[in-house]
Amino acid sequence: MATAPPPGAGRRAAAEAADDEAAQQILTITIRREITIGKGEKRRTLPQSHALAINLLSMTDKLAVRKATGLPFESFLGEGVFGEDSLVVVWWLARRKNGEAVLSFHEAAEQWPAELTAEDIDVHVGDPSDDADDPEA
16 A cells, blocks of 8 residues: 655655756856867767766766866866866866766867867856847847
8 A cells, every 4th residue: 555755745855856956057168169089980070069067076077087187176166267277177077978988088188179269168157048048148
């Protein structure tokens, strides 16, 4: 015989789901240039936009950053310190989370186009659909 959930369980679940959404801080990097990697038959163009839920990174991901760079992940996100190295770290992690699980930091850093300028890169923090609501976006 099944039992009913305790009173208020639905509200608590909804509140937890809302907290989970609030905890997701999505950082999206969009590169306005085409990046092609590989040679011959292995040549491919990378997606131009990469998103990463930075508040939901696993300890494994954070340890991978520390192992690859010698610095904790959080050191790349501080206010006033988000430079090209931070972009490469976030770009690398986003690519790993989105299907390139064995991509090393060294490979990603080598693939990062050195000729990119500030006009070639857009960094957005928040829900990627936020821009759709902004008439000036």
